[in-house]
Amino acid sequence: MKSLLALCCFVLLLKCADASIINVGKSHKTQTIKKAIELAQPFDTLQIENGIYKEGNLIVAKPLTLLGQKQTILDGENKHEILTISGSYFRIKGITFQNSGYSSMNDFASIKIIDAHDFIIEQNRIINAHFAIHVSNSNRFVIKNNHITGTPAEEQSTGNGIHLWKCSKALIANNNTIGHRDGIYFEFVTESEVLNNYSEKNIRYGLHFMFSNNDKYISNTFHDNGAGVAVMFSHHIAMHYNKFTLNRGGSAYGILLKEISDGEVYANTFSNNTVGVFMEGTNRIHFKHNKFYSNGYAMKVQASCNENNIENNNFTGNTFDVATNGSLVLNTLSKNYWDKYEGYDLNKDGIGDIPYRPVSLYAMIIETNPVAVMFLRSFMVSLLDKTEKIVPSITPENFKDDKPAMKPIALN
Amino acid sequence: MRTFLSITALIFMAACSTKPVPLVAGKDECASCAMSITDLKYGAELITEKGKVYKFDDMLCLMNYITGELKATEKIKTLLISDYNTQQLIEVENAIYLNSETLHTPMNGQVAAFANQTEAEKVNLEFPGKLIKWNEVQQLFK
Numbered sequence: 096m097k098s099l100l101a102l103c104c105f106v107l108l109l110k111c112a113d114a115s116i117i118n119v120g121k122s123h124k125t126q127t128i129k130k131a132i133e134l135a136q137p138f139d140t141l142q143i144e145n146g147i148y149k150e151g152n153l154i155v156a157k158p159l160t161l162l163g164q165k166q167t168i169l170d171g172e173n174k175h176e177i178l179t180i181s182g183s184y185f186r187i188k189g190i191t192f193q194n195s196g197y198s199s200m201n202d203f204a205s206i207k208i209i210d211a212h213d214f215i216i217e218q219n220r221i222i223n224a225h226f227a228i229h230v231s232n233s234n235r236f237v238i239k240n241n242h243i244t245g246t247p248a249e250e251q252s253t254g255n256g257i258h259l260w261k262c263s264k265a266l267i268a269n270n271n272t273i274g275h276r277d278g279i280y281f282e283f284v285t286e287s288e289v290l291n292n293y294s295e296k297n298i299r300y301g302l303h304f305m306f307s308n309n310d311k312y313i314s315n316t317f318h319d320n321g322a323g324v325a326v327m328f329s330h331h332i333a334m335h336y337n338k339f340t341l342n343r344g345g346s347a348y349g350i351l352l353k354e355i356s357d358g359e360v361y362a363n364t365f366s367n368n369t370v371g372v373f374m375e376g377t378n379r380i381h382f383k384h385n386k387f388y389s390n391g392y393a394m395k396v397q398a399s400c401n402e403n404n405i406e407n408n409n410f411t412g413n414t415f416d417v418a419t420n421g422s423l424v425l426n427t428l429s430k431n432y433w434d435k436y437e438g439y440d441l442n443k444d445g446i447g448d449i450p451y452r453p454v455s456l457y458a459m460i461i462e463t464n465p466v467a468v469m470f471l472r473s474f475m476v477s478l479l480d481k482t483e484k485i486v487p488s489i490t491p492e493n494f495k496d497d498k499p500a501m502k503p504i505a506l507n
Numbered sequence: 508m509r510t511f512l513s514i515t516a517l518i519f520m521a522a523c524s525t526k527p528v529p530l531v532a533g534k535d536e537c538a539s540c541a542m543s544i545t546d547l548k549y550g551a552e553l554i555t556e557k558g559k560v561y562k563f564d565d566m567l568c569l570m571n572y573i574t575g576e577l578k579a580t581e582k583i584k585t586l587l588i589s590d591y592n593t594q595q596l597i598e599v600e601n602a603i604y605l606n607s608e609t610l611h612t613p614m615n616g617q618v619a620a621f622a623n624q625t626e627a628e629k630v631n632l633e634f635p636g637k638l639i640k641w642n643e644v645q646q647l648f649k
Contacts, residue, residue, distance in 0.1 A: 199548070200630070200633050201633075202611065260611075276545055282615070298533050298545060299533070299542075299543055299545050305614075305615070306615065321533060321543060322542075322543045325542060327540065327542070345534075345536070346536035346541070346543050351541060351542075353540065353541055373541070375541065
């Protein structure tokens with residue numbers, strides 16, 4: 096009996112030993128990663144020693160773990176895609192990728208993943224890439240703690256930091272993407288989450304959603320990107336606790352919402368943007384507990400927006416609170432705090448007794464004649480705005496907050 | 508008097524110039540989808556008879572604009588499309604088009620334009636699809 100047990104243990108051990116570790120590096124028998132991938136059995140681990148590896152395009156099609164050390168560098172010599180992976184149950188951790196190539200035909204990436212599921216890409220550093228991490232046609236995966244830095248010299252030769260195309264159930268967390276075209280790009284991506292990422296100095300958008308539904312992005316920071324964040328042609332997107340800061344320029348917005356519906360925008364901060372929120376063709380979005388401060392425009396709501404609900408937000412220190420381009424208003428404003436509100440509260444219930452109209456006459460004039468912005472803060476303009484407040488004629492009469500808060504809403 | 512007239516005429520004509528204006532990546536905004544234009548391979552441009560220029564990031568946006576957003580008072584003078592290889596603007600009637608699902612255009616319009624047939628065929632090998640003419644493109648987006 097005892098010997099049988101021992102045998103069983105032995106067999107089990109052998110089974111475990113199946114998933115072996117292959118050491119790769121100058122001081123080991125296996126000197127190249129290419130060789131190691133060839134030798135490896137499914138579920139093996141490749142421990143790659145410090146050193147610079149210039150091996151062109153590495154292709155992985157079996158479930159492997161690739162582990163790097165502090166100075167494990169894979170170099171694409173500005174010619175090659177570095178790592179191309181398909182399949183499932185693989186993991187890429189702690190490797191530095193640099194100088195992947197550029198091609199106008201193919202989207203060369205530092206790490207390209209095609210037709211895969213159940214994998215993890217974590218703690219990698221990606222420097223000077225065209226596309227950094229490019230995932231297509233995949234589901235159930237995690238991309239976390241990666242540090243991605245591009246060289247945004249030419250728009251043409253810069254791809255996206257983290258690019259997802261036709262994916263579902265992805266988790267993108269704690270990544271830094273700096274200096275790419277779009278920091279994070281989603282096209283046809285569903286049921287995914289974007290958490291705690293930081294996007295800065297990307298040429299186009301910090302985050303870009305296209306045709307992607309039922310996704311969430313929470314607690315991300317988008318700072319100083321070419322045009323902010325764009326969420327377009329999508330529905331059921333939740334946007335919570337994000338920070339949109341310093342997105343400035345002619346076509347720059349904290350967030351651009353275009354042709355989207357049924358979303359939630361809760362507890363975000365919009366500060367120092369040319370336009371905090373730009374909305375066009377946007378339906379049934381609920382804005383709540385957001386902070387808008389020091390923006391050129393806090394919100395631009397185009398006439399094509401319907402049934403949006405904007406309540407309990409703070410608007411402070413914005414040049415213009417809200418601008419619109421039409422007279423028909425089908426959106427609801429309620430219980431927001433507006434620092435420009437000059438009403439009174441006789442019954443002391445914390446709600447102003449007269450409605451606040453956030454669209455100023457002058458904002459309407461600039462909408463049709465942008466050059467008129469020259470006269471901002473002039474005496475005549477203030478006079479016109481005051482007159483318009485008393486007798487609304489040009490500004491949409493029913494674009495108003497009937498219950499403006501007297502004090503800023505306490506938000507953390 | 509005659510010289511004066513011709514000079515004024517010249518000035519007026521210069522004001523109505525309808526020359527193509529090159530697209531600037533990262534600076535120009537698409538007139539239809541409001542995205543900033545970054546991929547010049549797929550750009551397009553519409554010039555009205557009065558010389559107003561609208562820029563687009565994708566064939567889809569150009570077509571959407573023509574069928575939807577263009578004001579009735581505005582008449583189209585020239586339609587231009589980016590050549591996939593040289594990224595120069597060419598007239599839509601002179602281009603040959605590749606319609607392929609595998610093309611990653613900014614707005615998923617799935618159409619690329621070429622100044623000549625051989626270049627189009629070359630790219631077609633990489634991106635399987637159909638080579639079509641301008642009138643077929645118009646049918647495609649109807």
